[in-house]
Every structure is written in C-alpha cells, then in structure tokens.
Amino acid sequence: MTDPTRIWTAALIVIGDEILSGRTQDKNVAQIAGWLNVQGIRLREVRVVPDVTEAIVEAVNALRVRNDYLFTTGGIGPTHDDITVDAIAQALGVPVEIHPEARAVLERYYAARGGLTEARLRMARVPAGAMLIENRMSGAPGIRHGNIFIMAGVPHITAGMLDWLTGKLEGGLPVLSATLGCWVAESEVADLLATVERAHEGCQIGSYPFFREGRTGANFVIRSTDGASLERCTAALAEGLQAGGWPAIPGGI
Amino acid sequence: MTDPTRIWTAALIVIGDEILSGRTQDKNVAQIAGWLNVQGIRLREVRVVPDVTEAIVEAVNALRVRNDYLFTTGGIGPTHDDITVDAIAQALGVPVEIHPEARAVLERYYAARGGLTEARLRMARVPAGAMLIENRMSGAPGIRHGNIFIMAGVPHITAGMLDWLTGKLEGGLPVLSATLGCWVAESEVADLLATVERAHEGCQIGSYPFFREGRTGANFVIRSTDGASLERCTAALAEGLQAGGWPAIPGGI
Numbered sequence: 001m002t003d004p005t006r007i008w009t010a011a012l013i014v015i016g017d018e019i020l021s022g023r024t025q026d027k028n029v030a031q032i033a034g035w036l037n038v039q040g041i042r043l044r045e046v047r048v049v050p051d052v053t054e055a056i057v058e059a060v061n062a063l064r065v066r067n068d069y070l071f072t073t074g075g076i077g078p079t080h081d082d083i084t085v086d087a088i089a090q091a092l093g094v095p096v097e098i099h100p101e102a103r104a105v106l107e108r109y110y111a112a113r114g115g116l117t118e119a120r121l122r123m124a125r126v127p128a129g130a131m132l133i134e135n136r137m138s139g140a141p142g143i144r145h146g147n148i149f150i151m152a153g154v155p156h157i158t159a160g161m162l163d164w165l166t167g168k169l170e171g172g173l174p175v176l177s178a179t180l181g182c183w184v185a186e187s188e189v190a191d192l193l194a195t196v197e198r199a200h201e202g203c204q205i206g207s208y209p210f211f212r213e214g215r216t217g218a219n220f221v222i223r224s225t226d227g228a229s230l231e232r233c234t235a236a237l238a239e240g241l242q243a244g245g246w247p248a249i250p251g252g253i
Numbered sequence: 254m255t256d257p258t259r260i261w262t263a264a265l266i267v268i269g270d271e272i273l274s275g276r277t278q279d280k281n282v283a284q285i286a287g288w289l290n291v292q293g294i295r296l297r298e299v300r301v302v303p304d305v306t307e308a309i310v311e312a313v314n315a316l317r318v319r320n321d322y323l324f325t326t327g328g329i330g331p332t333h334d335d336i337t338v339d340a341i342a343q344a345l346g347v348p349v350e351i352h353p354e355a356r357a358v359l360e361r362y363y364a365a366r367g368g369l370t371e372a373r374l375r376m377a378r379v380p381a382g383a384m385l386i387e388n389r390m391s392g393a394p395g396i397r398h399g400n401i402f403i404m405a406g407v408p409h410i411t412a413g414m415l416d417w418l419t420g421k422l423e424g425g426l427p428v429l430s431a432t433l434g435c436w437v438a439e440s441e442v443a444d445l446l447a448t449v450e451r452a453h454e455g456c457q458i459g460s461y462p463f464f465r466e467g468r469t470g471a472n473f474v475i476r477s478t479d480g481a482s483l484e485r486c487t488a489a490l491a492e493g494l495q496a497g498g499w500p501a502i503p504g505g506i
Contacts, residue, residue, distance in 0.1 A: 017459055020296045021428070022286030023474060024461065026279070029301065033275030043273045045308065048282065048299035051459075055298065078440035079460040080447035119443030138464065154462060175274070187331035190372030194333035206270055206304075207332040208277065209407060211391065221276060 008041040008171045011063035014048040015056060015074035015084050016153055027155040028073040035162045040171030041069060051075060056087035064091075064148055069169065074153030076140065078119040084150060085143070089127035092145065099126045102141050109139030134164040173225040178234040181253030184246040185209070186218040192240045193220065200233035202226055212253070219252040261294040261424045264316035267301040268309060268327035268337050269406055280408040281326040288415045293424030294322060304328060309340035317344075317401055322422065327406030329393065331372040337403060338396070342380035345398065352379040355394050362392030387417040426478040431487040434506030437499040438462070439471040445493045446473065453486035455479055465506070472505040 012032055018024040026048070033043045044067060049055040056075075064070040075084030089096045102124035103116075110116045123140035126132075133142030133149065135157060142161045143150040149165070151158045182189075186209045197205045202224050209218040220237060224230040241248045265285055271277040279301070286296045297320060302308040309328075317323040328337030342349045355377035356369075363369045376393035379385075386395030386402065388410060395414045396403040402418070404411045435442070439462045450458045455477050462471040473490060477483040494501045 014299075017457070017476075018461055018474065019282065020286055020299065021430070021474075021476070022283045022288075022290060022296070023430070025283045029272065030275045030278045033273055035275075037275060043275070044303060046267075046273065046299075046301035050297060077460065077462060079443045080450065081457075081459055113438070114441070117440065120440040122443070123440070154464070156464070177274070177276070185366070187370065187373040187376070188367070190332045190375070197333065204270070204334075206334055207330065208271055209330060211407070211409070221271065221274075223270075223274070 003172075006172050008069075009044045009067045010036050010041050010069040010071060011045045011047070011067045012043060013056070013059045013063065013070070013072045014046065015051065015072055016048075017051050017081070019048050020050055028151075028153070028158055031155055031159060032071055032073070032151075032162065035166075037175055039166070039169050040174045041169065042175065051081050051083060053083055053087045053090065056084065057091040060088055060091040060148070064146075067147075069147050069149065071149045071151060073151045073158055076123065076143070076150060076152060078122045082122070085125050085127060088145065088148060088150060092127055094128040096125050097128045098124050099130060099132060102126065102132055105132075105141055106139055133161045136160045136164070175223050175225055176227055176230050177221055177223045178230055178250075179252035180220045180222070180234065180238055180241065180248040180250060181217065182220065182241055182246050182248045183215055183217045183253070184241070184244075185216045189218075189241065189244065189246070192244065193237070196233060196237045196240055199236065200224075200229055202229050203233040205233070205237065210253075217253055220248075221252075259425050261322075262297045262320045263289050263294050263322040263324060264298045264300075264320045265296060266309070266312045266316065266323070266325045267299065268304065268325055269301075270304050270334075272301050273303055281404075281406070281411055284408055284412060285324055285326070285404075285415065288419075290428055292419070292422050293427045294422065295428065304334050304336060306336055306340045306343065309337065310344040313341055313344040313401070317399075320400075322400050322402065324402045324404060326404045326411055329376065329396070329403060329405060331375045331393075335375070338378050338380060341398065341401060341403060345380055347381040349378050350381045351377050352383060352385060355379065355385055358385075358394055359392055386414045389413045389417070428476050428478055429480055429483050430474055430476045431483055431503075432505035433473045433475070433487065433491055433494065433501040433503060434470065435473065435494055435499050435501045436468055436470045436506070437494070437497075438469045442471075442494065442497065442499070445497065446490070449486060449490045449493055452489065453477075453482055455482050456486040458486070458490065463506075470506050473501075474505075
C-alpha cells in the first residue's frame with residue numbers, strides 16, 4: 001500500500017568542469033526534475049561539482065543518505081577525465097569491476113565500429129554490486145547501485161535512460177501545478193499571494209517576475225499534490241487578481 | 254602584489270523551487286561561471302536549493318568558509334517566497350535591517366510607479382552590515398555581506414549587477430582555453446588525450462562528445478592559466494589527431 005502522505009525525494013549531482021567553466025549550459029537539471037515529478041518524486045537539491053574525486057565523494061555521501069534517490073550525470077565516458085564510477089565506488093567503499101553484461105553490450109555495439117578497445121572497455125566498469133540502466137542511444141549503459149543512478153552527461157542519452165526507468169521507481173503522488181500569468185509588478189500583489197496561499201493548505205504559490213516587451217509581469221505557479229485544492233487555490237488567486245484590476249492569463253505568459 | 258600561483262575560488266547557490274521543479278531552465282550558472290573566469294576566479298561548486306530556510310542556511314554555511322567568494326541567486330523579491338535575505342542573516346547570526354540607501358533607491362524608483370508599499374520595502378531589507386550592489390535594471394539592489402554576494406534570480410538583472418561588479422573583486426590569473434573539434438568517437442582517442450595532457454603540466458584537457466548529423470564527434474577543451482603552455486598543448490593534440498587520421502577543427506564543432 002502506498003502511503004499518500006509519504007514524500008519521496010531525490011538529489012542530483014551534475015559532474016563536470018564544463019558546466020562550472022560556463023562553457024556548457026546544463027540541461028539535465030530541468031530534464032531530470034521534470035521526469036522525477038511525473039514519477040511522484042521531488043528533486044530537493046542539486047550540486048554541480050568538478051571532475052575531482054574528493055568533490056564527488058563528498059557530494060555522494062552527503063546526498064545519498066538523506067534522499068530516497070540520488071542521480072548523477074556526467075563523467076561515465078571512456079576518457080581520462082571520466083572518473084565518476086571510481087569516485088562513487090570510493091564513496092561506497094566497494095571495488096570497481098567489469099560488469100559482464102555491460103561488456104557484452106559494448107562488444108555488440110562496437111563489433112561494427114572498430115572493436116572493443118581498452119578505452120571503450122572502461123565504460124563497462126561499475127561499482128561492485130551494480131545493475132545496468134539500458135542505453136538505447138550509444139551502447140555504454142547507465143548504472144544503478146542501490147539508490148544511486150549514474151547517468152550520462154549528454155542530455156539525449158540521459159533522456160533515453162530516463163525513458164527506460166519510467167515507472168520502475170517507487171514514488172508518491174506527483175506534484176500538480178497550474179500557472180497564471182499577469183501583467184503586474186509582483187510587488188503590487190505580494191500581499192494577495194501570501195493571503196491566498198495561507199488560505200489553501202497544501203498549496204504553494206511561487207512568483208516568477210519578468211520584464212518583456214518593455215513591461216513588467218509575473219507568472220504565478222500554484223502547486224499541490226491534490227487536484228481539487230489546486231483548482232480552488234488557482235481560482236481564488238485569479239479572482240483576487242481580477243478584483244485588483246489585473247486579469248490573469250491561464251497557463252502563464 | 255598578486256601571487257600568480259594563488260587560485261581564487263567561488264561557489265554559487267541557486268535558490269528557487271522553480272529550478273528544482275524543472276519549470277525554469279537556469280541560466281545563472283553559465284552566466285556567473287563565465288563572468289567569474291574573466292575575473293580570475295574559478296567557480297568550484299554550485300548548489301541548487303529550494304525556498305526553504307534550513308536548506309539555504311546549510312548551503313551558505315558550508316560554502317562561504319571554504320571559498321573566497323559565495324554568490325547566491327534568487328529569492329530577493331517582494332513576495333512571501335523570497336526568503337534569501339532572512340536565511341542568510343540567520344546563517345551569519347546577524348539581524349535583518351532596512352538599508353537606508355536601498356530604501357532611498359526604492360523610493361526614487363517607485364515614485365512614479367505607485368509609491369513604496371510595505372511589500373516593496375521588503376526589497377530594502379539586508380543582513381546587518383551589508384553593502385549594496387547596484388541594480389540599473391529594476392530598482393531593488395543586490396547585496397554584499399563580507400564575501401557573500403546576493404544577486405537576483407532574473408538573469409538579465411544579475412547580468413547588470415555582474416557588470417557593476419566587474420573589476421571590483423580580487424582574483425588571480427584567468428583560465429585560458431582553446432577548443433579543438435573533431436569527428437571522432439572519443440573512445441578512439443582516449444589514450445591520446447591522456448598522453449598529451451600528461452606531457453603538458455598545468456594543462457587540462459576535457460572531452461565533450463556529441464552526436465550530430467548522424468555522426469559521432471567530440472570537442473576537446475584545453476585549459477591553462479599559461480598562454481604558452483596552452484598553445485603547445487593544443488598544437489600537440491592537433492598533431493596527434495591529424496596523425497590518427499582525424500583532422501581537428503580549431504574552435505570546435
């Protein structure tokens with residue numbers, strides 16, 4: 001029996017100098033966050049760490065114990081800067097081993113691509129005791145070890161792995177959301193937002209201002225695990241905005 | 254006198270449920286990372302935390318002591334979910350106060366926009382002892398307290414604040430980089446990359462694979478604080494790739 005009040009949480013560690021240098025715009029945070037939400041799991045914390053063993057070990061050990069799930073992205077390729085598997089094995093205190101099934105997958109994948117070299121065989125290395133996450137895109141699988149999910153850095157490869165994992169993780173109720181856009185300075189409606197939120201238990205209202213077309217506006221995102229509450233809270237906010245002379249645009253701007 | 258071997262580091266805390274829910278794609282990590290690099294400061298760690306006081310306090314206290322600078326983005330607006338100032342004050346053990354100069358800035362800014370309401374005055378609140386960071390975009394200033402820099406969540410407002418801060422922070426030598434793109438599977442050249450990196454002290458080579466136009470490729474990013482070393486390392490890698498039959502494309506693909 002699923003306990004409907006149980007909140008399932010996840011953390012994500014993005015591993016890679018390329019994100020910290022500003023060279024690459026991360027896409028995995030938004031992608032994994034959205035996917036987790038559909039599984040009924042909330043992403044509670046993200047850390048971006050460099051390709052440095054100690055930094056990865058510290059983050060893994062801090063986050064794996066206080067969340068139901070821990071995801072990592074990046075650093076599982078064949079090159080010298082791919083140290084994720086070794087660092088996670090060190091964090092867990094287990095050796096690194098060649099996973100026979102991963103080796104077989106790579107042998108098949110590289111049969112028509114020049115064969116399985118030593119560098120490529122690195123991608124079959126896992127922390128001892130791991131299972132594989134299927135990679136339909138490019139051969140090298142992802143890795144699951146206990147509550148840790150080791151994913152690729154390339155977003156579309158991780159997308160494929162997430163697709164394969166869909167429905168396989170236990171979660172709670174997904175968080176539902178509704179958005180109201182409004183051409184109003186959020187400072188004008190700060191009191192209204194706080195009042196409406198307080199009046200609707202289990203609902204949260206986030207306010208996200210923007211400046212567009214030379215005008216000030218904001219999107220208000222209402223979140224709840226309960227559809228009926230969400231609807232009531234959204235309606236109350238829309239009424240409040242209307243009454244103030246700021247008609248809301250359902251779905252946001 | 255600047256010590257050329259001193260490495261200056263920064264951490265960044267991105268505060269906001271909207272990033273963790275996947276609703277909003279963060280742009281501040283890449284923006285601040287790139288700006289820091291030009292100041293000779295390396296972004297060493299990023300954490301994304303929810304709009305929860307305890308989470309912000311924990312991250313602030315973990316990161317402010319082990320980095321030269323700590324930046325935060327998000328949660329400094331006028332609404333009930335903007336709790337960054339209070340959380341940082343709590344982390345520092347100082348009270349929150351109205352900054353007189355911030356109040357004056359907001360009074361001027363809102364004079365022709367309906368006046369300074371109580372909600373808007375929230376944006377003049379700072380941890381006691383803070384200085385202001387000019388915001389040329391939208392009135393409400395950023396905040397500096399010791400080595401902590403409290404910036405806006407909206408990327409173009411933070412861009413303006415960074416612009417104002419340019420040249421004001423002490424840093425070391427900026428990290429220089431060169432990129433070589435190549436239509437090759439990175440697993441083919443893993444040994445070459447490791448060998449070239451080992452032969453050039455002070456240089457790092459990152460390998461970033463991609464799949465485009467149905468083909469496998471990678472960009473190799475060479476980084477060093479020394480321009481001459483960078484040039485030698487890049488030339489050696491280009492030669493190695495050429496010798497293997499994979500001509501490199503300077504600047505990347």
